[in-house]
Amino acid sequence: MKKLINGVESVVPDALRGIAAAHPGLRVDVENQIVFRDSGPRPGKVGLVSGGGSGHEPLHAGFVGYGMLDAACPGEIFTSPVPDQMIEATTAVDGGAGVLHIVKNYTGDVLNFQLAAELSAEEGVEVASVLVDDDVAVRDSLHTAGRRGTGATVFVEKIAGAAAESGAPLAEVARVAGTVNARSRSFGVALSACTTPAAGRPTFALGDTEVELGIGIHGEPGRARSAMRPAAELVRVAMDALHEDLPLSGDVLVMVNGMGATPLIELYVAFAEVSAYLAEKGVTAARSLVGDYVTSLDMQGFSITVCLLDDELVRLWDAPVETPALRWGR
Amino acid sequence: MKKLINGVESVVPDALRGIAAAHPGLRVDVENQIVFRDSGPRPGKVGLVSGGGSGHEPLHAGFVGYGMLDAACPGEIFTSPVPDQMIEATTAVDGGAGVLHIVKNYTGDVLNFQLAAELSAEEGVEVASVLVDDDVAVRDSLHTAGRRGTGATVFVEKIAGAAAESGAPLAEVARVAGTVNARSRSFGVALSACTTPAAGRPTFALGDTEVELGIGIHGEPGRARSAMRPAAELVRVAMDALHEDLPLSGDVLVMVNGMGATPLIELYVAFAEVSAYLAEKGVTAARSLVGDYVTSLDMQGFSITVCLLDDELVRLWDAPVETPALRWGR
Numbered sequence: 001m002k003k004l005i006n007g008v009e010s011v012v013p014d015a016l017r018g019i020a021a022a023h024p025g026l027r028v029d030v031e032n033q034i035v036f037r038d039s040g041p042r043p044g045k046v047g048l049v050s051g052g053g054s055g056h057e058p059l060h061a062g063f064v065g066y067g068m069l070d071a072a073c074p075g076e077i078f079t080s081p082v083p084d085q086m087i088e089a090t091t092a093v094d095g096g097a098g099v100l101h102i103v104k105n106y107t108g109d110v111l112n113f114q115l116a117a118e119l120s121a122e123e124g125v126e127v128a129s130v131l132v133d134d135d136v137a138v139r140d141s142l143h144t145a146g147r148r149g150t151g152a153t154v155f156v157e158k159i160a161g162a163a164a165e166s167g168a169p170l171a172e173v174a175r176v177a178g179t180v181n182a183r184s185r186s187f188g189v190a191l192s193a194c195t196t197p198a199a200g201r202p203t204f205a206l207g208d209t210e211v212e213l214g215i216g217i218h219g220e221p222g223r224a225r226s227a228m229r230p231a232a233e234l235v236r237v238a239m240d241a242l243h244e245d246l247p248l249s250g251d252v253l254v255m256v257n258g259m260g261a262t263p264l265i266e267l268y269v270a271f272a273e274v275s276a277y278l279a280e281k282g283v284t285a286a287r288s289l290v291g292d293y294v295t296s297l298d299m300q301g302f303s304i305t306v307c308l309l310d311d312e313l314v315r316l317w318d319a320p321v322e323t324p325a326l327r328w329g330r
Numbered sequence: 331m332k333k334l335i336n337g338v339e340s341v342v343p344d345a346l347r348g349i350a351a352a353h354p355g356l357r358v359d360v361e362n363q364i365v366f367r368d369s370g371p372r373p374g375k376v377g378l379v380s381g382g383g384s385g386h387e388p389l390h391a392g393f394v395g396y397g398m399l400d401a402a403c404p405g406e407i408f409t410s411p412v413p414d415q416m417i418e419a420t421t422a423v424d425g426g427a428g429v430l431h432i433v434k435n436y437t438g439d440v441l442n443f444q445l446a447a448e449l450s451a452e453e454g455v456e457v458a459s460v461l462v463d464d465d466v467a468v469r470d471s472l473h474t475a476g477r478r479g480t481g482a483t484v485f486v487e488k489i490a491g492a493a494a495e496s497g498a499p500l501a502e503v504a505r506v507a508g509t510v511n512a513r514s515r516s517f518g519v520a521l522s523a524c525t526t527p528a529a530g531r532p533t534f535a536l537g538d539t540e541v542e543l544g545i546g547i548h549g550e551p552g553r554a555r556s557a558m559r560p561a562a563e564l565v566r567v568a569m570d571a572l573h574e575d576l577p578l579s580g581d582v583l584v585m586v587n588g589m590g591a592t593p594l595i596e597l598y599v600a601f602a603e604v605s606a607y608l609a610e611k612g613v614t615a616a617r618s619l620v621g622d623y624v625t626s627l628d629m630q631g632f633s634i635t636v637c638l639l640d641d642e643l644v645r646l647w648d649a650p651v652e653t654p655a656l657r658w659g660r
Contacts, residue, residue: 002521002522002538002539002541002558002630003521003596004521004561004564004592004596004597004599004600004631004632005560005561005596005599006560006561006562006599006603007560011595011599012595014561014598014599014602015595015596015598015599015602016598017602017605018597018598018599018600018601018602018603018605018620019598021601021602021604021605021615021618022598022601022605022618022620054595055593055595057593057594057595057598058594062594191332191333191334192332208332209332211332228332230335230336230337231334231335231336231344232336234334260591260593260594261590261591261592261593261628261630262334262591262628263385263387263590263591263625263627263628264387264388264392264590264622264625265341265342265345265384265385265387265627266333266334266335266345267334267348268344268345268346268348268349268352268387269334269335269336269341269344269345269348270334270348271348271351271352272344272345272347272348272351273336273348274351275347275348275351275352285351288351288352290348290352292594292622295593295594297593297595298591298592298593298630300332300591300628301334302334322658327657327658328652328657
């Protein structure tokens with residue numbers, strides 16, 4: 001294992017120091033592992049807090065800023081953050097209008113955010129939660145009851161963030177967040193496993209000519225092992241899975257996401273196939289992202305997330321955002 | 331070799347189709363391999379054209395747009411584009427104020443851009459060129475007489491692009507581009523080699539506990555092979571090399587660039603070390619980029635590029651930009 005780190009124990013705090021140095025618009029509490037907007041809470045604005053295990057960068061710290069999250073709580077690599085982080089973040093970002101927790105569906109995250117919500121409520125903060133569970137690959141998995149939460153998290157954080165920024169009340173921000181999740185589906189394919197610093201070896205074994213279809217973002221098993229195939233065929237497997245689960249129609253927002261070690265030129269090759277597939281079905285990729293947004297350390301592979309758009313979602317997607325990883329319109 | 335492609339021959343056109351589908355602000359001539367701004371030339375604005383081998387994405391197509399390039403000419407993987415592409419791009423983007431060629435210092439690129447400049451001049455386009463040669467690692471290399479051009483290309487394209495957008499004449503845009511190159515230095519470290527689709531195997535052999543210091547962006551050899559070391563030590567080797575070549579002082583623009591397969595969390599770990607090194611020297615990282623900007627397919631590793639800022643360069647760096655890979659302030 002060769003990793004650009006100083007030691008297994010210090011990866012997360014070292015990276016947080018780097019995030020603090022690189023992004024003056026963020027305030028980073030390295031000791032407690034919380035990344036805040038530097039501007040602090042805005043009175044009357046709903047606060048947005050997310051978090052989860054590290055190793056998925058830029059998720060979530062890269063999405064803290066104007067028009068998106070107010071705070072992110074990174075846990076250790078592939079490990080849920082603890083309730084204390086979440087409570088501190090929640091109480092700190094509350095501007096009196098309450099706080100929305102955006103929670104990916106993994107058992108640890110769900111339990112810890114639930115506890116944090118209860119304890120924050122006891123401190124007088126109104127908290128709502130949205131559970132992201134967009135991954136159609138498997139019904140239950142190693143770390144999940146129900147579907148896993150993956151790429152749609154980016155869409156939920158962006159669109160709910162825009163709603164909060166516009167002054168929408170908590171119930172409304174929670175509603176739109178739920179709508180985005182309900183209209184989004186994801187499917188991932190791994191060309192290689194990933195290696196956590198602590199384990200020092202790949203999370204699973206994948207042969208030189210094999211791929212894993214329906215992979216999760218921690219190396220959880222997918223639906224099936226398959227022989228390596230051309231990009232067009234791998235994309236078709238993923239798109240068929242999405243379309244079967246939620247028939248695609250109209251205008252969609254689509255993300256072709258790299259898992260951390262996939263060259264961008266290959267993601268564009270995949271996006272061309274996604275675009276062709278959608279055209280075949282009479283569906284328009286009205287908005288898109290191509291790049292690394294929800295990664296899995298050094299895994300090679302990609303995931304596709306599609307969200308069925310309506311006018312409200314387009315307007316909120318297009319609203320200004322200014323974070324390390326998404327930035328436009330301002 | 332497992333790559334997310336349809337075939338070795340079709341990687342570049344397939345990716346160009348993906349770029350066209352993902353970025354409605356770009357116009358892509360897939361057949362001739364040229365990526366243009368969709369808006370076309372603006373009368374009186376100096377046009378900016380760059381290009382080079384593919385496999386370094388987002389460079390250069392990801393930097394086409396408002397405030398940066400007018401056109402990019404991607405060659406085959408790690409292969410210079412041909413003069414015909416450059417001539418077509420040059421004549422197409424000329425708004426009557428001339429065109430600047432931004433050329434990374436590789437022998438093929440230099441010869442082809444030179445020929446393209448001469449032939450474009452014969453067609454009545456005034457052409458100036460800036461050569462980017464920022465990599466301090468080696469004096470000459472496999473593909474280069476003199477220093478290689480690497481990360482500073484991003485700085486040159488951004489800052490010259492802002493000068494052109496502001497209406498500066500060709501001589502002035504060329505001058506500021508040359509200034510950026512003169513004030514910038516880069517150094518890269520590889521943790522793994524990269525594999526081109528055509529070769530199907532790594533460009534060089536690197537042991538399980540070795541790194542290559544001073545690597546180029548095509549897997550060219552660096553200064554030395556070394557045992558793997560903590561991030562802080564690898565960053566120090568790179569920063570010492572930069573500082574020795576061009577003493578660091580005042581405010582700097584610094585990029586910690588991933589080579590394509592390096593997890594973002596590790597790049598932030600490296601950035602924390604860069605920031606600490608600069609603080610030690612009394613130097614301020616006034617502006618920064620952390621992420622994949624000049625990649626080398628699936629190589630693991632990083633490069634650091636530093637540019638000594640002055641007021642003019644800060645103003646031009648901060649000016650609005652709207653491209654697939656850099657976007658702010660608009």
